[in-house]
Amino acid sequence: MPPCQLKFIESSVEQRAVTKADLQQPFSSLREQIRQGDPSLREEIHALGTEIHKIRADLIKWSFGSWVTAVAALSGIMLALLRGAR
Structure with a gap:
């Protein structure tokens, strides 16, 4: 595999990992708010x-x-x- 494809794949994987982490944080805070909710x-x-x-x-x-x-x-x-x- 050419190096440019490897770099693209690595950056794509990193972006997906960051995106998943970014999505999980608001959901966890929302769950906590619901637990403590009024x-x-x-x-x-x-x-x-x-x-x-x-x-x-x-x-x-x-x-x-x-x-x-x-x-x-x-x-x-x-x-x-x-x-x-x-």
Whole structure:
């Protein structure tokens, strides 16, 4: 491998290492802030989780209702076609 390619690869590896270190530092400080975070933030996160669960339950309910309606409609169509074929 030519020396210029080796230098390029080395500099690329160094840049990636620096970038990873730069990214990890803000995340670690953010995690620490969340751990120490004020109670209102924790309450908001808890309320958001509760709301997501409610929406999820509604989505399951409506999906089941749509499925039942589709099965009933298809059954009616099949019954009409079978009676018409006689």
